[in-house]
Amino acid sequence: MANIAAQRIKREFKEVIKSEEVAKCAIKVELLNDSYTELKGEIAGPPDTPYEGGNFVLEIKVPETYPFNPPKVRFITKIWHPNISSVTGAICLDILKDQWAAAMTLRTVLLSLQALLSAAEPDDPQDAVVARQYKENLEMFQLTARHWTNVYAGGPHVNSDCDEKIKRLVDMGIEDHQARAALSSYNWDLERATEQLFS
Amino acid sequence: MEETKTSSQGGESDMDCSDNECFDEYYYNLNDDSDIEQIDPRKIDPEYFEFKCLFEEEVDRLLNETVETLSNILQISPSLAKVLLHTHQWNINEVTRKFHENPSHTLVSSRIEPATTPNALLLTRYTTCPVCVTPQPLDKFYSLTCAHMFCKDCWIMHFEVQINQGISTGIACMARDCVVLAPEDFVLKHLHRPNMREKYQQFSFQDYVKSHPELRFCPGPNCSMVVHSREVKAKRAICDQCKTVFCFRCGCDYHAPTDCQVIKKWLTKCADDSETANYISAHTKDCPKCHICIEKNGGCNHMQCYNCKHDFCWMCLGDWKSHGSEYYECSRYRENPNIAHESVHAQAREALKKYLHYYERWENHSKSLKLEEQTLDKLRTRINQKVMSGLGTWIDWQYLFTAANLLAKCRYTLQYTYPYAYYMDAGSRKELFEYQQAQLEAEIENLSWKIERAETTDRGDLENQMDIAEKRRTTLLKDFLDV
Ligand SMILES: [Zn+2]
Ligand SMILES: [Zn+2]
Ligand SMILES: [Zn+2]
Ligand SMILES: [Zn+2]
Ligand SMILES: [Zn+2]
Ligand SMILES: [Zn+2]
Numbered sequence A: 001m002a003n004i005a006a007q008r009i010k011r012e013f014k015e016v017i018k019s020e021e022v023a024k025c026a027i028k029v030e031l032l033n034d035s036y037t038e039l040k041g042e043i044a045g046p047p048d049t050p051y052e053g054g055n056f057v058l059e060i061k062v063p064e065t066y067p068f069n070p071p072k073v074r075f076i077t078k079i080w081h082p083n084i085s086s087v088t089g090a091i092c093l094d095i096l097k098d099q100w101a102a103a104m105t106l107r108t109v110l111l112s113l114q115a116l117l118s119a120a121e122p123d124d125p126q127d128a129v130v131a132r133q134y135k136e137n138l139e140m141f142q143l144t145a146r147h148w149t150n151v152y153a154g155g156p157h158v159n160s161d162c163d164e165k166i167k168r169l170v171d172m173g174i175e176d177h178q179a180r181a182a183l184s185s186y187n188w189d190l191e192r193a194t195e196q197l198f199s
Numbered sequence B: 001m002e003e004t005k006t007s008s009q010g011g012e013s014d015m016d017c018s019d020n021e022c023f024d025e026y027y028y029n030l031n032d033d034s035d036i037e038q039i040d041p042r043k044i045d046p047e048y049f050e051f052k053c054l055f056e057e058e059v060d061r062l063l064n065e066t067v068e069t070l071s072n073i074l075q076i077s078p079s080l081a082k083v084l085l086h087t088h089q090w091n092i093n094e095v096t097r098k099f100h101e102n103p104s105h106t107l108v109s110s111r112i113e114p115a116t117t118p119n120a121l122l123l124t125r126y127t128t129c130p131v132c133v134t135p136q137p138l139d140k141f142y143s144l145t146c147a148h149m150f151c152k153d154c155w156i157m158h159f160e161v162q163i164n165q166g167i168s169t170g171i172a173c174m175a176r177d178c179v180v181l182a183p184e185d186f187v188l189k190h191l192h193r194p195n196m197r198e199k200y201q202q203f204s205f206q207d208y209v210k211s212h213p214e215l216r217f218c219p220g221p222n223c224s225m226v227v228h229s230r231e232v233k234a235k236r237a238i239c240d241q242c243k244t245v246f247c248f249r250c251g252c253d254y255h256a257p258t259d260c261q262v263i264k265k266w267l268t269k270c271a272d273d274s275e276t277a278n279y280i281s282a283h284t285k286d287c288p289k290c291h292i293c294i295e296k297n298g299g300c301n302h303m304q305c306y307n308c309k310h311d312f313c314w315m316c317l318g319d320w321k322s323h324g325s326e327y328y329e330c331s332r333y334r335e336n337p338n339i340a341h342e343s344v345h346a347q348a349r350e351a352l353k354k355y356l357h358y359y360e361r362w363e364n365h366s367k368s369l370k371l372e373e374q375t376l377d378k379l380r381t382r383i384n385q386k387v388m389s390g391l392g393t394w395i396d397w398q399y400l401f402t403a404a405n406l407l408a409k410c411r412y413t414l415q416y417t418y419p420y421a422y423y424m425d426a427g428s429r430k431e432l433f434e435y436q437q438a439q440l441e442a443e444i445e446n447l448s449w450k451i452e453r454a455e456t457t458d459r460g461d462l463e464n465q466m467d468i469a470e471k472r473r474t475t476l477l478k479d480f481l482d483v
Helices: A003-018 A106-118 A128-136 A138-153 A160-171 A176-185 A190-198 B017-026 B056-074 B078-087 B092-101 B103-109 B152-164 B184-190 B194-211 B260-272 B274-280 B344-388 B394-422 B428-452 B459-480
Strands: A027-031 A038-044 A055-061 A072-075 B050-054 B126-128 B135-137 B215-217 B226-228 B236-238 B245-247 B284-286 B293-295 B302-304 B311-313
Touching: A003 A027, A003 A106, A027 A106, A038 A106, A055 A106, A128 A138, A128 A176, A138 A176, A160 A176, A160 A190, A176 A190, B050 B056, B056 B078, B056 B092, B056 B194, B056 B226, B078 B092, B078 B184, B078 B194, B092 B103, B152 B184, B152 B194, B184 B194, B194 B215, B260 B274, B260 B344, B260 B394, B302 B428, B344 B394, B344 B428, B394 B428, B394 B459, B428 B459
Parallel strands: none
Antiparallel strands: A027 A038, A038 A055, A055 A072, B050 B226, B126 B135, B215 B226, B236 B245, B284 B293, B302 B311
8 A cells, every 4th residue: 555545544543533523422433454445434323313323334445546536435334315325335425526635534524424414415316216205205204214224323213113014025025124125215105115026 | 908809819709801811811611612602601501611620739839829828918827827718718808808807806716816815824844744644844845826735745646646537627736625726837847757747738738629619629530630610610520631520519420400409419319219219220121012022222212113113212111203292291290280188198109109200210311321332332343344444534434423422411411300300399490491301302312313323324414413402402501500
């Protein structure tokens, strides 16, 4: 790995550890190898959002040309959000693309992602299905996002109605996550989700 | 600033006489009828277009002249003048006007200066570069007008990484939320590796040409020529070097009478619906009279059954004799007048039917063009044999090639009338268009028929037919080519 990249990551790692956000348990970084090319990030779901109480794990890959190119970041924890793929965890965020600046740091990235959870940009979507639900049926979106936070990120809000419908599909032989994804995409309409799964 | 107007070479439209003389000398045109064009060539030929094909060095010279002019007018460095011109589509008058109106605003909006005045710097002997986090002596640091300091090595790395991604004129400062651009002289001052400098200059050259409305890269494969015209219109340009013909405005295949947006829409539609349209790409059809299978191996759509000698139209299978007078019925699509009251299903079916009608004709003429090219090849071989055995010279047969070229030109325009008609609103203008389209189509098929039988057709007859077909084409373009 290029010298500058390793030097920077070492420094940034310390910066995050010492930061006040870590003290408040809002963000966290962990090294995954000695060469500083892979890190694990964590952000807490912001208050007053469907993600509140959840803890979201991120995969951070540092390219050879860091910090002249942005780190490659994706969500490991499954999440229901217009700018994050519900399938792959890929993120649509300008600073991870062409708006990256070499003077930005991992801390900037984590805080920007947290801000993204507070304020989605449905007009610049990564996941078209989620974005459509967000625009057409905000309440349904919040319900779904809260449910996903509960199941995948350890959020506190259990939704027994959702769990019930998923169980019905699981009983028909559908895999748990597949059932959740189908129901989420069809506004929890059991009939339409079933139709889609078996067509 | 008034006296500077005439000295500038950029995008001004109001030139005085002396400039016009240079202009005429500088340009030449590709119009065929050069003997009558002193009158007003645009009135005679709707496709008349003045342009010049330039080599890279000539383009460089042209751009540099504009840069130098602006740099003198505004008393700024050529490098900053380049940024200003690039962000203003090389419109020197516009930049000058804006700059005199509000210089600081112009510099900020062109990303030459920061929107807010930078903070005073802490001047210590050693400073840590925020990018590489290495403490270094102050003389190793450089900044743009925004005063964001970074070490020399980081600037170099930044430039190299950006250039390797094809970015040149758009390289910005490395600070967060700072949009100030690195001008050419700043980049080149730091960039030492010759291949990097070369790449940078090559990419920025491409950016400059693309941002200049009067310049257009030749789209021909591996061709680096640039076409220059003061007339920024969707007109036919031809590359001197590789002979590629293209639309000057959008750089795609020439598409008169259809305009740039409509042809783009049409081509996207054709690509999206390619599967639906696939079934019509038949090479054989049955004779409408004796039902024997007939293969189409020429470009002409006037077919004659080899079995029963019945003359019919390849497109609509109608009788050719009545076709001559009613061609209109073949090229035009007759919409169901009550479609608005029909079911959604019926409407969708009707929409598809309409599209297929136009697509089929568009596709068929494109195929005819290719088939006629093959006919021309065969013709060339036969004439060669004739010349070899003493039957006339190549010059005697030249008129046949002229006829074939004219046929290709006419059929090409005919092909592009179909997307035009498809997107036209119903009404009298569309009726006129379809009438002229039908007339053109009929004369083109007559010409094609005669060329296929070239050796037995009377030369005078053929030349007469050429004249008629080209007149129809020009008439249609005069009335409908709106660029
Ligand atoms: Zn540095
Ligand atoms: Zn800056
Ligand atoms: Zn060319
Ligand atoms: Zn065009
Ligand atoms: Zn027949
Ligand atoms: Zn017909």
